[in-house]
Amino acid sequence: MKGSDHRRARNRLRLGIALFVLALAVPSLLLVSKAYDQLKWQSFRQQQLVAEELAERINDSLVSIIRREDARPIEDYAFLVRSGERMRSYGKRSPLAEMPSGEIIPGLIGWFQVAADGDFSSPLVPAAGISPADYGVDAAELTLRQARARQIRGILVGNRLVERGDRKDRAELAAKEPETAAGMAPRPLGATIDREEGPASATRQEGDAPRARREIQAEDRLSQAAFERLARKGVAPGPESDEAGRLKRTDQLQLDEELALRSQRQQAAAVDDKAAFRSAPAEAVSVSPLGSRSNPLPFSDAESDRRMPVQLFGNAVEPFEVGRLDSGHLLLFRSVWREGERVIQGALIEQRPFLEELVGRPLATTVLAHTTHLIVAYRGAVLASFRAQPDGQYGIRATALRSGPPPLSGSLLYRTRMQEPFGGLELIYSVGRLPAPAGAAVIGWMAGTLAIVLLAGGWLMYRLGLSQLALVRQQQDFVSAVSHELKTPLTSIRMYAEMLRAGFAPEERKATYYRFIHEESERLSRLIANVLQLARIGRDALVLEPRAIAIGALMAMVRERVATQVERAGFAFEVDCATEAEILADPDAFVQIVINLVDNALKFSANAAQRRILIGCDVMERNQLCVRVRDFGPGIPKVQRKRIFDLFYRGPEAKANAISGTGIGLALVQRLVRAMNGKVEVTDANPGAEIRIVMPMRRAP
Incomplete structure (x- = not known):
């Protein structure tokens, strides 16, 4: 793509x-x-x-x-x-x-x-001629009652519901015969109660005589x-x-x-x-x-x-x-x-x-x-x-x-x-x-949950879609790379075979041509084995038979398979596994793991100052054995150490330097190691990179 x-x-x-x-x-x-x-x-x-x-x-x-x-x-x-x-x-x-x-x-x-x-009256105060004491009203209570009656009348007068003076007072005021404060006899509170009493009231009544005469004649008031x-x-x-x-x-x-x-x-x-x-x-x-x-x-x-x-x-x-x-x-x-x-x-x-x-x-x-x-x-x-x-x-x-x-x-x-x-x-x-x-809280929680589910679901779908698009692109790149990887050894095998059949090869060169044909066929076999192994893992059809086997025997099988390839690439191949420990592993799968690591080291350290490939073995605690494969190349950046085991992943250096490969070698390594209950990790060897495989031991040395 x-x-x-x-x-x-x-x-x-x-x-x-x-x-x-x-x-x-x-x-x-x-x-x-x-x-x-x-x-x-x-x-x-x-x-x-x-x-x-x-x-x-x-x-x-x-x-x-x-x-x-x-x-x-x-x-x-x-x-x-x-x-x-x-x-x-x-x-x-x-x-x-x-x-x-x-x-x-x-x-x-x-x-x-x-x-x-x-005329205004209130049941709170007795009328004229009634003695309050005869009915249980003392002087102090009478004062309170009179004050309350004056309050009621004052409110009614202020709202123009009751006239300011009684009818007798208004008639006397109209005739200009007001009483003075000194000579005026006490008026019964039950009949009329006027808020304006005393000398000041009398003076105002003298001045209000004309107005009182008009008021008594106006029926609408x-x-x-x-x-x-x-x-x-x-x-x-x-x-x-x-x-x-x-x-x-x-x-x-x-x-x-x-x-x-x-x-x-x-x-x-x-x-x-x-x-x-x-x-x-x-x-x-x-x-x-x-x-x-x-x-x-x-x-x-x-x-x-x-x-x-x-x-x-x-x-x-x-x-x-x-x-x-x-x-x-x-x-x-x-x-x-x-x-x-x-x-x-x-x-x-x-x-x-x-x-x-x-x-x-x-x-x-x-x-x-x-x-x-x-x-x-x-x-x-x-x-x-x-x-x-x-x-x-x-x-x-x-x-x-x-x-x-x-x-x-x-x-x-x-x-x-x-x-x-x-x-x-x-x-x-x-x-x-x-x-x-x-139910508002329930609806609120449901709405919030639904919103989270929709957003999270949409995000996960988007991430899944991106991963699928990336997988499609990687598969397309893989098909292109595999086609190239298959075409190169097939072309070499066909060329040397045609030269031998046509008789163009002298006798002293025939052995070399036969060796080239054998090496390219081995290379082709490894590529096809990787693809088939990966296919079995993808459909859960991988069948391994781990058994106790000496690490020395496994290293001998590895040396036999890769020695010619390493020598032709101009590298020195050193194996340091002088231990008698036995590990639980499938021999074919373990040899394939080491071969893939060696092949990967040869590709990425081709321009290294030290053209060496080292394989070492270390006995670890918890009854485990560590197999190390190291090169002296540029190493692996820290940000890429987790991604190199992803399927079809090829780093920027591989693409920039046109290094051949399919991106399935290290991914297959990780899956095979895990299938045998081991683990794989990458460290910086400075210079170069070192990949460690930790496998369970059956017998310690």
Whole structure:
């Protein structure tokens, strides 16, 4: 095979193996990707089911609060309620008169009531004419209750739900008859509680007389109308506070909806299949992508009936409504019609503890706590985000989005609204990372193993292909060399035979011609024997018969076979094996080994300064005998000492100096020595090279 043909064959081999590996890698990669995607989808769906269950738990908690408050009598919003029989009734403290602990409603600041004339009252403080001490309220506790009532009223006043003064104060202020701080009698806390008291308050009331006169005449500023505006859905909020301006909007969330839409499509397909099977309309799914209106949790018929106004013996009680104030507080209130007048009753709730208890605490008990952001929004405004601690702890915390990096990105997991009256409250689950599926590690190991197998297999195939190409090239060179080696002795034999037959050779030259014919025939016989022996080894048909034989006898056979060849080449042949040791060897194979070594030494040391071939024997330990064959030529470079025993290998010196040979001599030596349980090695003799054959001894000298 020529050099250009060899390069083309090597390029075709590379291309073929690359296409083969690619043909296996592409479908394998698609299969692994599909399997991993399915596992990822299963993990996402499991997280989604947990999110759905958590949303139902949160909704149930909210519904239970609404049911409990709906069932509360309207009389409970006063400090005292009547108990006992009608003729023997007596007053006792209302259940709402206790200081809020957060057990009934998390984050509860307190209950309140706004009368038809706009007067504010709270069940925390007794009305006028009621002695707090008679009902177990001492002075210190009364101070705390008054402070809490002032706090509730202050929040309502700040959000324009309650007028700043009561109706009597506003009338007096309008008539320019304000009371001075020194002469003003204490006002019962149960009737009205004003945050502006004392001399400074009186001074401000004198200056605000015209404004109070205008306010009392404007019906749209009454508390009843303010609560109506708060109850209406979609109404524009009043002037925003600083906190309201800092809140994010849900339309600013940039969440990846691919998996959520996939879940929605699969659920819709499953519902359609059931509908086609049952011939019934499909139900709507609760998952919806960002930008579309999510379906709230469904109502039952009983729940729908509960949302209608209730008529109680001339009193009409409307369902509770929920509103969010500009100050960030949540307001739970209802309208009560009593004796033709409308009264507002409700509870003021701190937003943060309310959400932490009803949303954050349930989230902390699920697997979502460490992978999921739960965003709580109200009518499009993001209230808070619940997520796992960044240090990997199991605690959960609620952080307003302004105090940390907002979870504006990620994958949408689940989105739903709560049941009315919390219909404006929306839960948005997003995941930054999914927990590793159970089979992800197995698929990863399989993918890695498959990649290693493909790459290693491709590399091994390439190396095997290169070795086969090299073998083909060596075989071609071997055929060419053998043809030349066979042709040379045959030509010599034919020439001398024709001269003898034609009578051209004188009598004194006939003996020389006969000797040339004999030597060339021996050379031809050795070449043919090497080829046949190599063929037997290649097909595992080599049969050797090792037996105990004296090394001296073997050396005599070697001398007889190669003496003429060495002498004709002009070399001195020295044999130093004066030992009586016996080795276990096949005589013919051992003689062939030594002859090949001598022939190789003659070829490569033809131009040596010392034209000598030495054969020596050394008894070694472990019952072994070493036979050394040394020449005084250029030696063998260290990098080639392992390759000279390769089949068909011929070193650069042989090719550069056109040294004849087939490249099978030393390869055959190694194989024959190993077949007789020996070993062969090469050393640097300086000058020259020495090849050692170590054979097992049968008998030591």
